[in-house]
Amino acid sequence: MKLPFLRPLLAALLMSAGLAQATAPNDEASVRKNLDTFFGTQAVESVKKTPYGGLYEVVLKSGELIYTDAAVSYLIDGQLIDAKTKRNITQARLNQLQKIDFATLPLDQAIKQVKGNGKRVVASFEDPNCGYCKRLAKDLQGLKDATVYTFLYPILSPDSTEKSRNIWCSKDKAAAWNDWMTGNKTPAAAPAGCDTTAIDKNVALGQKLRVSGTPTIFTADGNRLPGAVPLAQLEQAMTQAAGGKDASK
Template sequence: MFRFAIAALLGALSLTACAQQPAASKTATAAAAPATDAAVEKRVRDALKELDPNFKPDYIGAAPFAGFREVIVSGQVLYVTDDGRYLLQTTPYDIANKTQATSPGLLAYRRGLLETLPHSDRIVFAPPNAKHTISVFTDIECGYCRKLHQDIAELNRNGIAVEYLAFPRMGLASKDATDMISVWCASDRKAALTAAKTGQPVPAKNCTNPVAMQYNLGQQLGINGTPAIFAADGTQLGGYLPPAQLKAALDRLEGSGSR
């Protein structure tokens, strides 16, 4: 379904029949009174259904720039013009805030998903009186995940708490997933995760665990690589950042009121 939508974009296909209207008709439409948010959302939904009847967005809301709706499908963020004619797959950049552009609605959507993952199921490395908290989807084998873990002490000194969530990049049938289950089932999860990230063998364990739930939610968030770092407001900060850069990014978000 999603691949079909991208093919439509690359083929410069119109999403709606209104794309085929004559210029005079489009001009008359543009002169009409502005549509309400509900009407725009319906127009976008109808356009997507015309593109593919099985196209079911998880979220539609106002984009962080005028004239577009922000749409989430299978974790991927798309932008559709308010008239339902054009679809874009891109990552807009907010020059003023020096970060990826995100709308309040998208941030709230991400926060809502993250809040469904209990704190007790996370592996937490936190200083006393943390100033910032980040949620980090990680696996135990990727190089940048290991590099980030080497920075834990420095991050904590900078007042940053790190809450790890499981995201085995190779899928739930992989050895990485089996090892991550063993880490989450260890009596001392923090020690087990640290050992695994230094390349030590992971003693096999099994129990009721959150690895699959965290992995599946990560897919809903559109994660396709690790580490994937989210600020408390739902802003995705990208992959690995050195401690000073990560702190600066979090301070900027706090200073901007998390938009």
């Protein structure tokens, strides 16, 4: 999710170059200081010098990745491509930044479904009213030999929260989820006293992991797949993860 004020500020900076200096210290601390002045807040998570044209990689606390020079005389909001190798440096770095430690996921807060031998493992954050999530749910019906953990992540509307709680409180969570997502069968109302704190914890967890849209999928090696990727692509990523290979490379 882009910072709403980023592009207007970028345009203003490019026009005025207000922070440009004739001689600016060539160090990361100076770059961070000038960026904090530019944004008017401490929006920067990290700054690192790159081997490309004197550019500095800037990771914002929002998760965005931009580039600047030592004097912060301009900002680049786009893709950096290595002309020799044709490798997308920006995307590779984003993949690295967006990886998680899969082992730390609180799987007891997710709906568990085991298909076949369950050897390959995947987790997803999904909203019950998300159209792409429904498409993914239908695709997953054909998934074999996998364990799927679905974190109910209601971020679209109050109705999403209600449906998530009703599904979580169902006697058979997986059946209630699939009935709704693939068959449009509304889940029964949650019984009084049902503990739905897992839903609130999922929302907090998703925000911590910067899950800004649904579905967001994580394979066992921690790689992130945003959106309802085609089943063939998901199969490939899961197989690579199970074999100890990094799907982001």
